[in-house]
Amino acid sequence: xxxxxxxxxxxxxxxxxxxxxxxxxxxxxxxxxxxxxxxxxxxxxxxxxxxxxxxxxxxxxxxxxxxxxxxxxxxxxxxxxxxxxxxx
Numbered sequence: 001x002x003x004x005x006x007x008x009x010x011x012x013x014x015x016x017x018x019x020x021x022x023x024x025x026x027x028x029x030x031x032x033x034x035x036x037x038x039x040x041x042x043x044x045x046x047x048x049x050x051x052x053x054x055x056x057x058x059x060x061x062x063x064x065x066x067x068x069x070x071x072x073x074x075x076x077x078x079x080x081x082x083x084x085x086x087x088x
Contacts, residue, residue: 018056018057018058018059019032019036019056019057020055020056020057021053021054021055021056022054023052023053023054024052024053024054025049025050025051025052025053026041026043026048026049026050026051026052026053026069026073026086027049027050029053029069030084033062033065033084037062037065038082039062039079039082039083039084040082040083040084041083041084041085041086042083042084042085042086043085043086043087044085044086044087044088045086045087045088047088048073048075048086048087048088051073051075053069053072053073055068055069055072062079063079066079066084075087075088076088
């Protein structure tokens with residue numbers, strides 16, 4: 001059995017309002033965003049799925065979090081009906 005340290009740390013983010021990513025793929029980031037914000041992610045370009053993100057968030061709204069990720073990785077996104085579509 002493998003335990004994902006990131007998942008354990010960020011699983012309790014709803015309580016503390018803080019979560020972080022350290023060289024984490026966007027696929028993993030989306031898994032965490034799904035848990036924290038009850039969203040679903042899709043990738044318009046499969047290259048985005050493997051991009052790595054390093055960022056820390058503290059009591060940020062989903063919209064602010066998405067904006068920071070977008071600017072950091074220089075990718076676009078559309079958010080509608082609890083679904084985030086990432087694109088180049």
